[in-house]
Amino acid sequence: MERKMKIGMDVVNFNASGIDVGSRSHYVAIGQELEDVKEFGVYAEDLTALCQWLLECGVTTVAMESTGDYWQNLYTELIGFGFEVVLANGKFTKNAKGKKTDVKDCRWIQKLHTLGLLTGSFLPDLETEQLRTYCRQRGNWIELASSATHKMQKFLKLLNFRLDVVVKDVCGLTGMKIIEDICRGNLDPYQLAEHRHYNCRKPKEEIARALHSNNRPDYLFGLEQELENYKFCQRKIKACDHQIERTLKVHIKLHPERKKLNTVEKPHKRTNKNAPQMKDMNQLAFQYFDGVDLFAIEGLSHASILSIMSEIGPEGFKKFRTAKHFTSWLRLAPNNKISGGKILSNRVPKGSNRLKIALRQAANAIGNLKDTHLSDFFRRVAYRKGRHSAVSATARKLAVIVWNMITKKIAYQPPKQYLFLDQKRKLGLVNRIKKQIDKFELKPEDLGFANNLNTNNLI
Structure with missing residues (x-):
């Protein structure tokens, strides 16, 4: 006669609740019975009522999915009421079987959280989150400015202005002066060529040859519109830079001991037109990270440092116990799948965030340098596995270096010193x-x- 066996699991989180987040309503479960589930709206008074109901039921810890942007206001309200909140990734809360309903989802989340089977996602502190909002908005304006630049190039080609052939950057010093003069109505190629900057490689004669137009009024109108759009985006980018600099200075003022920290100047760090236009980004970053000089790492640009400051912040590094945990969170470490002592797969997991993209861009720049410790490492990996793998490997190495520098307060000391x-x-x-x-x-x-x-x- 067969004997039935039951496998039990220990309860890890007592007084736990599970919330299925939605766009129009939130379903909250404090147990596994139907009467333990309650629906709340998404307005401010509904969120307050939800938190008060959880307090009345004796709930101390809450688990919820990170569904879109709908969880943010509820998360802030729960934290304000003193709950311990676990924000779980949606792929870890999928129900095993059965029909999918909101009631079943919230009960399943409550069960997983009670048994301690859910892990929380990384969330930065409030100051870092505010800085991240400004930096991401700045990135959005840069993308719009880039789109306007491409459209200007399109209208120039339709007008037979081959400015892209004679200048390296259409929106550079020479290109912008010529485009502005064209929009003012000056279509004389020889007068337009007088705007040539002295650093431009092409002579005035060749520039004038490239500026003979067909003078179509519809294309001129489109060019003028896109120029106004580009200038508007540039003004918004400057406003974001001003707000970012202001936020960093306010953070440094909260720690008076950091204002006394001074770092060495780095005039060799090049900046482009998309770099944050701040008075002394080097000094601000040194004080922001409490005396850790990330600019000493070759390949890290102003934009890369700003991504580290805004996406994770100095306190965010402490949430990762080791550098391996940090690189795994960035999805820069191989995901080894082993069965029977044999490695079935060791690929880097798919997916990326803004910090991973910034580190990969810095790694790609390191691959173009010469006679440095990191560039030598890049070339060794590229020789064996190709440039794509070398970018990922160097980005992971950068992440480990940055984690050690910030958490352990150590300086960057490569075996081979980089010389400008x-x-x-x-x-x-x-x-x-x-x-x-x-x-x-x-x-x-x-x-x-x-x-x-x-x-x-x-x-």
Whole structure:
């Protein structure tokens, strides 16, 4: 006779609740019976009533799905009432079988949370979240400005203005002056060529040859519209830069000891037109991370540092116990699948966030450098597995370096020091002088150093 067996699980979270978040209503379960489920609306008074009902039922911890943007207001309200909130990824709360309903979903979430089978997603602190809002809005305006740039190039080609052939950047100094003059009604190619900047490689004659137009009024109208759109986006980007700088300074003022920190200048870090236009981004980042100089890492640009500041913040790194946890969260570490002692797959998981994209862009820039520790690592991986794998591997290495620097408060000390172009030239000049001194067997008195040394001793 067969004997039935039951497998039980220990309760981890007592007084737990599960919430199925929706666009029009939220279903809340405090148990597994139908009378333990209640529906609430999405208005502010409904969210307050939801929290008060949970308090009356003795609930202390709540689990909910991160469904779209609908969870944010409810999450803030729950935190304000003092609940412990676990924001779970939707793929970890899928019901095993049966028809899918809101009532069943909230009861399933409550059961998983009671048994301790749900893990929370990463959420930054309030200051970092505010900074992230400004930075993401800035990124949206950059995308719109890029779209306006492409449309301007399209109208220029339709007008037979081949400005893209004679200038490197249509929205650079030379290109913008020519486009603005065209929109003012000046269509003379030789007068337009006078706007050539002295750094432009093409001569005025060739620029004038590329600016003979068909003068179609509809295309000129479209070009003028897109120029206004581009300038509007640029004004919005500057406003975002001002707000970001203001937010960083307010954060630093809350920690007076950080205002005394000073870092060395880095004039060799290049900035492009899309970089944040701040007075001293290097100094702000050094103080923001409490004396950790991330700009010392080659390949990290102003935009990369800003992504680290806004997407995770200095306190966010402490939520990851090790660098492996951090790289796994970024989906930069291989997801090893092993069965029977054999590795079935070791691919990097799909999916990305803005910080992962920023690190991969920095890794790609490192691949174009020469004679650095990270670029040597990049080339070794690229030689064996290709550039795509080298970008991922270098991005993971960057993430580990950044995590160690911020959590352990250590400086960046690569085995091979990175030298900028001016530093290489200075070092090369010193080496050539040393060779000449050794070649002609010159002594300090031959160069006048001994006389100066004696004079200084007398003084």
